[in-house]
Amino acid sequence: MARIKQRAIELLSDGTVMRVIGWEKGEGNCDWSPALFENAAEMENFVYGDYAGANLSKYCLKFNRQEGKTLVVLKPCDTLSFRQLLHEHRIDREKFYVIGAGCKGMKDEKGGLLKCSACKGKEFEVYDEIIDDEEAQKTTALMDRMAGVIELEKMTAQERFDFWRGELSRCIRCNACRNVCPACSCIKCVFDNPASGVQSKAPVTDFEENMFHIIRAYHVAGRCTDCGECSRVCPQNIPLHLLNRKFIKDMNELYGDYQAGVGENERTPLTSYTKEDAEPGIVYERGNA
Amino acid sequence: MSVSNPNWKPKIVAFCCNWCSYAGADLAGSGRMAYPADVKIIRVPCSCRVNPLFILRAFERGADGVIMCGCHPGDCHYTSGNYFARRRMTMLFSMLDYLGIERGRTRVEWVSAAEGAKFSKTMNEFVKTIYDLGENRKLGDLRCKK
Ligand code: SF4
Numbered sequence: 487m488a489r490i491k492q493r494a495i496e497l498l499s500d501g502t503v504m505r506v507i508g509w510e511k512g513e514g515n516c517d518w519s520p521a522l523f524e525n526a527a528e529m530e531n532f533v534y535g536d537y538a539g540a541n542l543s544k545y546c547l548k549f550n551r552q553e554g555k556t557l558v559v560l561k562p563c564d565t566l567s568f569r570q571l572l573h574e575h576r577i578d579r580e581k582f583y584v585i586g587a588g589c590k591g592m593k594d595e596k597g598g599l600l601k602c603s604a605c606k607g608k609e610f611e612v613y614d615e616i617i618d619d620e621e622a623q624k625t626t627a628l629m630d631r632m633a634g635v636i637e638l639e640k641m642t643a644q645e646r647f648d649f650w651r652g653e654l655s656r657c658i659r660c661n662a663c664r665n666v667c668p669a670c671s672c673i674k675c676v677f678d679n680p681a682s683g684v685q686s687k688a689p690v691t692d693f694e695e696n697m698f699h700i701i702r703a704y705h706v707a708g709r710c711t712d713c714g715e716c717s718r719v720c721p722q723n724i725p726l727h728l729l730n731r732k733f734i735k736d737m738n739e740l741y742g743d744y745q746a747g748v749g750e751n752e753r754t755p756l757t758s759y760t761k762e763d764a765e766p767g768i769v770y771e772r773g774n775a
Numbered sequence: 776m777s778v779s780n781p782n783w784k785p786k787i788v789a790f791c792c793n794w795c796s797y798a799g800a801d802l803a804g805s806g807r808m809a810y811p812a813d814v815k816i817i818r819v820p821c822s823c824r825v826n827p828l829f830i831l832r833a834f835e836r837g838a839d840g841v842i843m844c845g846c847h848p849g850d851c852h853y854t855s856g857n858y859f860a861r862r863r864m865t866m867l868f869s870m871l872d873y874l875g876i877e878r879g880r881t882r883v884e885w886v887s888a889a890e891g892a893k894f895s896k897t898m899n900e901f902v903k904t905i906y907d908l909g910e911n912r913k914l915g916d917l918r919c920k921k
Pocket residue numbers: 656657658659660661662663664719720721722723724726
């Protein structure tokens with residue numbers, strides 16, 4: 487949208503912001519990637535449109551401590567991740583100028599993105615100004631985002647085990663899923679611990695794959711907004727969203743409906759409790775063994 | 776799953792809270808209430824100290840079952856640690872189940888310092904469950920097993 491580009495150039499030129507986080511074209515037609523623009527000339531390469539699928543909120547971490555304000559362009563679902571980072575005091579609101587960009591659903595070379603098939607709506611959780619049009623307000627028919635999880639839950643334990651071995655054994659531990667995730671934002675990640683034996687390397691045993699994936703999904707449980715970036719970037723097409731959504735589904739069922747990144751409440755299901763919570767044994771009474 | 780190795784004895788790790796179940800284990804001992812030697816106790820300051828990674832790590836190093844014992848809900852030495860631990864373990868167990876790991880390899884039990892008998896009963900039961908389940912193959916480092 488030309489309006490976003492123009493407005494960003496205005497704000498850069500009048501000194502309101504010192505830099506812009508946006509997207510630029512890649513070498514092909516469909517591989518737009520996150521990019522930093524520091525002056526009006528660089529803004530020539532700025533693009534926004536069908537292939538701006540990347541969630542830019544994670545890049546805010548990098549600019550939070552730098553001088554001046556940073557302009558960041560966020561789609562409606564991206565603002566949830568931004569809000570979650572605010573809740574966690576990882577970024578300061580006054581350091582960012584948020585342009586909420588209307589979104590008609592994003593694509594890649596294979597078609598519509600998986601995350602857009604379960605769009606969380608067109609509302610902006612955080613913004614300084616919104617630039618969209620009528621077209622971007624329309625919501626499309628959505629699939630049930632828990633369908634994949636429910637399908638797995640119906641399988642027997644051995645079928646589930648075989649399914650996950652098939653998926654997780656393809657993992658090359660490139661860490662892309664972790665690095666792209668706005669919730670997975672630790673300054674020092676447990677998997678970067680040299681004493682862990684699993685530091686940034688390809689897994690040697692099937693156990694390491696299990697452990698990495700359980701812990702990665704676990705660490706973002708309650709904070710994951712289900713933005714779908716992990717599954718989008720995985721070069722091995724591992725359906726990581728099925729792990730995250732399992733946690734979301736469980737927390738919704740056991741501790742009440744919750745959507746990370748929405749509203750003022752900073753408490754997540756795993757940082758709060760009630761005296762009446764179910765005992766852990768409950769998970770063995772549900773679903774298929 | 777059948778036990779392939781006839782000499783197999785289960786390794787069971789029990790994370791016990793210092794303020795309750797660890798003392799409960801002591802009481803079981805001084806009261807001469809037996810529990811199987813397969814259970815290795817690791818003392819933690821609170822059930823809430825148990826990081827999900829501890830449990831996975833125990834399995835990696837060859838555990839066949841992991842049990843966590845803490846103070847009864849409402850009795851936490853630090854007021855609310857076990858409430859957080861309860862949610863945490865529920866989520867972890869559910870994820871293990873989702874990945875197809877056998878049910879019953881993980882368990883949480885609340886045992887107070889006065890419940891020596893409960894401690895011994897719980898451990899006996901848990902060890903029996905693990906004998907029935909057999910060796911942990913799905914969640915282990917295969918390199919460590921000959
Ligand atoms: S992005 Fe995919 S291949 Fe890379 S570490 Fe994550 S799951 Fe493994």
